Amino acid sequence: MTAESELRPAVVVVGGSRGIGKAIADVAARDGVAVVLVARSPDDLAAAADDILTAGGEVFTVALDLLTDDAAVQIESFLSANGLFCDVLVNSAGYGLRGSATLLPVGDQVGIVDLNIRALTDLTLRFLPGMVARGRGGVINLGSVASFTPGPYMALYYASKGFVRSFSEALHQELQRTGVTVTCVAPGPVSTEFLERSGANRAALFKVLPKVDSHYVAERAWRGFKSGRRLVIPGISAKLAIVVTSLLPSAILLPLIGRLQRRSNDPCPCGSGKKYKACHGVRRGSAERVVSKRG
Ligand SMILES: NC(=O)c1ccc[n+]([C@@H]2O[C@H](COP(=O)([O-])OP(=O)(O)OC[C@H]3O[C@@H](n4cnc5c(N)ncnc54)[C@H](OP(=O)(O)O)[C@@H]3O)[C@@H](O)[C@H]2O)c1
Structure with a gap:
């Protein structure tokens, strides 16, 4: 095993094989830092790594299901075996499901808690102490505009994002003056496979709201993180959506979201x-x- 002083910094992007995670990995690699992509599909990982290599970046891939019990330990072992330490952790692996909570499969819904909350928390808490000891680096957690309100017919997803934002913002405050930043990124709909896989794109709400590009989100996320921001809300429509949700009383907002997300x-x-x-x-x-x- 390499001594701590000889390890090189890496940006570890879980969910880095496609979508927003891949776009953040591309932007980070352009900064000249080694990037480690973690996801399940080896083919998607290879394609994402090729893009970074073609652009002249340095990249490693780890094919891993974050729902396995020792996923975080496996990532730590991979890093030290390759002479790397986690300088920046990007938690972009996540999924959602549209539908009634009483009818969607229980296992799939609890899986949202396991991935969007448990895996994100485990990785964040494992890597933060090392960052604080080094006085550098930090975490980018993918929240959502969904973190600002309960979301009938995507109940688990909205609740999981509420956790991500609360957890991330609290950590940001706790880590003031340590040199370490935790940034929560809260986009509205982004054109990725997430919308199709979750079924969200069949709901009126996601047809009405404008979608932004994953590279647009990635540029703002990376820049916001580098400047120590607590919260990054990419785009005017996402900011407007958050203002509207904060102004409307729950008695109006929740039936409205329910109606727009139910078919x-x-x-x-x-x-x-x-x-x-x-x-x-x-x-x-x-x-x-x-x-x-x-x-
Ligand atoms: N797209 C949107 O509209 C939107 C809006 C706001 C927030 N977000 C949030 O942004 C994050 C990224 O979303 P996205 O749109 O980029 O989604 P995406 O295109 O579906 O990408 C998800 C990534 O996570 C990986 N992943 C999923 N399950 C995994 C598991 N069990 N273990 C390891 N890796 C896993 C996927 O690769 P494999 O499937 O190969 O494992 C993929 O790399 C999510 O947290 C999402 O909630 C998305």
Whole structure:
């Protein structure tokens, strides 16, 4: 094993094989620092690593499911075996599910807690003490505009992002004057596979809200982190969405989000097995009508 003084700094991006994580890895690699990409799919990792190598960067890949018990230990072992230490941790692995919490598979929903909360917390708490001892580096945690409100029909996802923002902002404060920064990035919808995989892109809310590019988010995340920001909200539409959620009372906001995230063709949460519209006698939702008129 290499002595601590001989280790080189690395940016460790979990969820770095595609989407926002890959875009942050590209930006970090351009800064001339070694990047370690962690995700499950070896093919996606290889493709992401190729892009960094082609651009002249230095990259390592770790094919790993973060839901395995010793995932953080495996990452630590990989780093020390390759003469690296985690200077910056980017927690970008995460997923969400749209649908009624009473009908979506329990295991898949608890998986959101395991990945978006438990794995992120485990990695953050394991790597922070070393950063504080060195007086440098930090953590970028991917939150969301969803962290500012409960989200009916994506209940677990919004709740998990609420945790991420609260945890990250508290750590940012605790680490003042240590040389270490924890930055929470809270984008609105970003054009990545997340929207399709989570089913979010079938909801009126995600059709109405403008989407930003993952590279736009990555540039702002990296720049915000480097300047020690507690919270980065990339783009005007995300900032506006947060202002609106903070101004509306919950009695108005939660039914509104529920209506915009539920589809009338979804199964009804009552468990009757009927579609929502059949159970409640609703016509096709006005939110869906507005969206289809816009094409
Ligand atoms: N896209 C949006 O609209 C949006 C908006 C706000 C916030 N966010 C947040 O930003 C983060 C990144 O989202 P994204 O849009 O980039 O998603 P994405 O395109 O689906 O990418 C997710 C990344 O996480 C990895 N991953 C997923 N499950 C994993 C596991 N069990 N173990 C290891 N790696 C895993 C994926 O690779 P493998 O599948 O190969 O493992 C992939 O690299 C998430 O936390 C998301 O909640 C996204």
